[in-house]
Amino acid sequence: MSLSNLTVDGDRLIHRLEELAKIGALEGGGCCRLALSEEDRQGRDRVVGWMRDLGLAVSIDGIGNVIGIRAGSEDGPPVMVGSHIDTVRTGGIYDGCLGVIAGLEVIQTLNDAGITTRRPLAVAFFTNEEGARFAPDMMGSAVHQGFLDLDEALAVTGIDGTVVGEELQKISYCGDAETGHFRAHCFIEMHVEQGPVLDAEGTAIGVVEGVQGISWTELVIGGVSNHAGTTPMRMRCDAAVVSARIAVEARSIAEDMGGDQVATAGVVEVAPGLVNVVPNRALMTVDLRNTDERLLQQAEARLFSYADKVASDEGATIERRTLARFAPVDFAPEMTDLIEKIAKGQDLSTRRMPSGAGHDAQMFAPNCPTAMIFVPSRDGISHNIEEFTKPGDIQAGANVLLHVVLEKAES
Ligand code: HGY
Ligand code: MN
Ligand code: MN
Numbered sequence: 001m002s003l004s005n006l007t008v009d010g011d012r013l014i015h016r017l018e019e020l021a022k023i024g025a026l027e028g029g030g031c032c033r034l035a036l037s038e039e040d041r042q043g044r045d046r047v048v049g050w051m052r053d054l055g056l057a058v059s060i061d062g063i064g065n066v067i068g069i070r071a072g073s074e075d076g077p078p079v080m081v082g083s084h085i086d087t088v089r090t091g092g093i094y095d096g097c098l099g100v101i102a103g104l105e106v107i108q109t110l111n112d113a114g115i116t117t118r119r120p121l122a123v124a125f126f127t128n129e130e131g132a133r134f135a136p137d138m139m140g141s142a143v144h145q146g147f148l149d150l151d152e153a154l155a156v157t158g159i160d161g162t163v164v165g166e167e168l169q170k171i172s173y174c175g176d177a178e179t180g181h182f183r184a185h186c187f188i189e190m191h192v193e194q195g196p197v198l199d200a201e202g203t204a205i206g207v208v209e210g211v212q213g214i215s216w217t218e219l220v221i222g223g224v225s226n227h228a229g230t231t232p233m234r235m236r237c238d239a240a241v242v243s244a245r246i247a248v249e250a251r252s253i254a255e256d257m258g259g260d261q262v263a264t265a266g267v268v269e270v271a272p273g274l275v276n277v278v279p280n281r282a283l284m285t286v287d288l289r290n291t292d293e294r295l296l297q298q299a300e301a302r303l304f305s306y307a308d309k310v311a312s313d314e315g316a317t318i319e320r321r322t323l324a325r326f327a328p329v330d331f332a333p334e335m336t337d338l339i340e341k342i343a344k345g346q347d348l349s350t351r352r353m354p355s356g357a358g359h360d361a362q363m364f365a366p367n368c369p370t371a372m373i374f375v376p377s378r379d380g381i382s383h384n385i386e387e388f389t390k391p392g393d394i395q396a397g398a399n400v401l402l403h404v405v406l407e408k409a410e411s
Contacts, residue, residue, distance in 0.1 A: 007109070009109065010395030014391055018093070019046065020047065021097070023043045024042075026091075030384070031385075032087060034087070034130075035127060035139075036127070036128065036133070041171035043085050043086075052068075054107045060173060061177040061182075062178070065140045065143070066125050067124045070110075071120055076185065078120040078185060079121050079122070080122040080184035081103035081190070082099060083190070084096035084099075084127075084128075085097050091385070093387065094382075095192060095194065096125075096130075098389070102398040117410060118409055126141040126144060127143075127173075133160065134156050134157075135216060135324050136216065137214070137358050141363035142363050146179075147363055154168070188371060188372070189359055189371075190373045190397050191372055192374070193206050193376060194357050197351070203350065203351045204393060205351075207343070208352075208355050210365075211329045211354065213326060213327050214289050214324055215300055218267075218320070218321045218323050219284050219307060219321075221239040221311055222319075223278070223316045224278070224315075236278055238316075239270065239280055239281050242310055244268075245310045246310060247268065249310075254299075257299060260290050262289050263287070263289075263303075266285050267285040269282065285323065291328050293328055326358065330365070331370050332369035335369045335404075336371045338407060346400065
């Protein structure tokens with residue numbers, strides 16, 4: 001069979017995706033497999049089982065990243081695909097998982113066709129891409145590619161007070177493969193767009209040229225708890241009001257700056273959280289992103305100085321902690337050109353675009369030629385159980401992935 005006619009089996013791919021989605025399934029759809037949870041362990045076991053069924057040599061490193069290797073006719077750095085299988089609490093079934101399952105489908109397609117590539121191939125899933133339980137996000141791939149120290153990652157305390165290293169031991173995914181030095185020949189990540197562009201335009205393939213910069217900050221505001229009825233307004237030190245003003249300012253910063261600037265106050269916890277008590281503590285997070293590093297720094301500077309001022313005006317204390325900070329990343333033109341060429345060769349509509357979401361691919365970009373293939377998200381919805389991508393779009397994206405892998409594996 002000529003390689004150019006080779007296609008993936010879309011039904012088999014979607015079946016695996018739906019099988020994985022049963023683990024941590026939520027009422028009404030979607031799934032919750034927070035990093036290093038029991039559900040994450042079960043999902044990991046399921047994917048490792050598929051890797052082994054497909055004849056991949058599976059290795060697990062010190063932060064729990066899992067890599068399945070398929071030998072080539074020659075040795076050397078593999079052509080690597082993959083993503084993550086951990087989810088946010090209100091996760092869809094495609095975010096991350098699609099890139100891993102599509103990678104397995106590429107392997108099975110080649111196995112079925114009896115094809116051995118020149119270069120080895122690798123399919124991976126990385127620990128804690130989401131960062132929802134343990135910050136920063138892309139933790140596993142950052143350690144894997146040498147941008148985050150392993151011991152520092154293992155020592156991270158999560159939003160629930162648990163520690164990464166201990167939770168990793170609990171799920172038995174603390175492996176002995178070394179971290180930080182693995183180099184791929186190239187890395188391609190297939191992922192749902194998670195935004196509205198492709199779906200609104202009716203475009204089949206997003207040729208992702210880079211990932212925007214990410215800034216996650218935790219702010220803890222200290223006020224004075226007091227009686228809601230007897231305390232005159234001029235005597236209050238209300239932590240909740242300070243956090244509310246900061247959340248509104250984050251929105252104003254994004255609106256004033258426009259362009260790619262976005263801002264989200266995703267966590268706002270107020271204590272003691274009683275109807276008749278002036279709050280004495282607020283813990284909140286602010287997620288700022290921009291494709292331009294200089295503008296992202298401007299957004300941070302405006303937010304931080306506003307937060308300090310509004311806290312001091314209220315007589316409150318304020319402490320800031322960086323949870324994650326990644327500069328924007330550009331992908332390799334040789335890879336984006338190849339993705340675009342192959343997609344067009346399959347008569348698929350394409351458009352070049354940045355990624356609004358963070359991805360494991362951004363950790364590979366400084367170390368090897370890297371790019372991403374986006375497929376549409378219905379109504380641009382993600383991090384939401386309504387997340388959906390049409391089977392035809394999944395098949396199309398996986399076929400592009402297959403042929404990019406083949407071309408790089410023989411180049
Ligand atoms: O936050 C992100 O962009 C990714 O989902 N971790
Ligand atoms: Mn993702
Ligand atoms: Mn995500």
